[in-house]
Amino acid sequence: MRHVRKGYAGALRADDGTGLVISRPDLQPDLTPVVERGVVPVSYLNSYVADDEQPCAFCAKRTPHKRGYTVSLADGRIALCGHCCADRFFGKEKAAALSSDYLQRHRLAMLRQAVANLQAAIPTLLDLLTPALVQFEKAALCAVKMISHETSRFSLRHRDIPGITALLSGGAPARIAYGRERLAAWMEIDAQAVTGKDLVAVMREAAKVDAQLEIGLRFLSHAANLFDPDNFSQVNVFCRCQSGAVDVFSMSRDLDGQLTLHRHPRRHPEPWMPDPKPEAHRIGLVPDIPEWLGLIAYSPAIADELQQLADERAIARKEKARRRK
Ligand SMILES: [Zn+2]
Numbered sequence: 449m450r451h452v453r454k455g456y457a458g459a460l461r462a463d464d465g466t467g468l469v470i471s472r473p474d475l476q477p478d479l480t481p482v483v484e485r486g487v488v489p490v491s492y493l494n495s496y497v498a499d500d501e502q503p504c505a506f507c508a509k510r511t512p513h514k515r516g517y518t519v520s521l522a523d524g525r526i527a528l529c530g531h532c533c534a535d536r537f538f539g540k541e542k543a544a545a546l547s548s549d550y551l552q553r554h555r556l557a558m559l560r561q562a563v564a565n566l567q568a569a570i571p572t573l574l575d576l577l578t579p580a581l582v583q584f585e586k587a588a589l590c591a592v593k594m595i596s597h598e599t600s601r602f603s604l605r606h607r608d609i610p611g612i613t614a615l616l617s618g619g620a621p622a623r624i625a626y627g628r629e630r631l632a633a634w635m636e637i638d639a640q641a642v643t644g645k646d647l648v649a650v651m652r653e654a655a656k657v658d659a660q661l662e663i664g665l666r667f668l669s670h671a672a673n674l675f676d677p678d679n680f681s682q683v684n685v686f687c688r689c690q691s692g693a694v695d696v697f698s699m700s701r702d703l704d705g706q707l708t709l710h711r712h713p714r715r716h717p718e719p720w721m722p723d724p725k726p727e728a729h730r731i732g733l734v735p736d737i738p739e740w741l742g743l744i745a746y747s748p749a750i751a752d753e754l755q756q757l758a759d760e761r762a763i764a765r766k767e768k769a770r771r772r773k
Pocket of ligand 1: 510
């Protein structure tokens with residue numbers, strides 16, 4: 449999304465996405481070549497890093513320069529001003545105010561651009577994070593929580609089952625479901641209308657959601673491995689290897705192909721304790737493992753957006769530092 453002042457077409461080449469940094473300031477129509485002494489601009493319209501040296505409209509010698517501002521004057525004229533001349537001709541305080549006003553607008557434009565880029569990436573992300581993945585995440589979380597609950601409650605002699613413990617780390621929130629929700633919500637934002645503060649909040653949250661989505665996708669992939677029947681049989685091997693009498697887990701497949709988890713209690717090791725019920729205890733359904741095609745294509749588009757924002761911020765910081773010199 450580019451917002452270039454009308455009549456600037458062709459002037460924009462050093463495109464940082466905001467339309468405020470240009471490389472051909474000379475192509476702007478109606479430039480005033482010479483500004484009378486004592487005239488101070490009302491604002492900076494854009495900044496430029498020109499390909500060729502430009503004559504300054506403010507200093508007596510029209511000093512050629514490559515870096516500067518296109519400024520607007522009270523009477524509506526526009527002119528080029530070399531970046532070294534502002535302090536000398538407008539006074540330090542006025543130059544600082546003009547520059548700070550411009551930087552603020554530039555920052556806001558970058559934020560709007562970043563949020564617009566984020567929004568442009570969202571439909572692709574929502575396509576990748578299919579409802580089937582959300583369902584699997586929900587079912588897988590439910591299944592690992594059930595197994596964890598069963599083992600902690602009934603099989604005190606179990607050590608933690610490694611795969612289950614790992615999958616429950618971090619509180620195991622439904623990250624994909626939450627991410628989808630947030631992505632959909634950001635689509636509703638009018639990036640050109642909301643405040644800078646709100647834009648910053650969106651980008652900050654986007655960074656967090658991006659990280660959560662990555663962890664969430666890893667969770668799905670590990671959960672799919674764990675609930676693969678061949679792999680899950682290793683859980684039973686693990687249980688049998690524990691000392692004392694412990695429960696064993698199994699999966700059974702019905703005619704529809706649906707997998708169900710069972711726990712088979714062993715005899716209680718302490719003879720004075722009554723035997724637990726011998727029959728298998730149905731824990732619950734094992735989630736259907738979805739196709740992973742979408743995930744392979746998941747190249748974190750949000751991460752790219754954030755990188756771009758970080759780059760833009762670095763450029764702005766450099767610009768600011770240079771101006772301070
Ligand atoms: Zn000058």
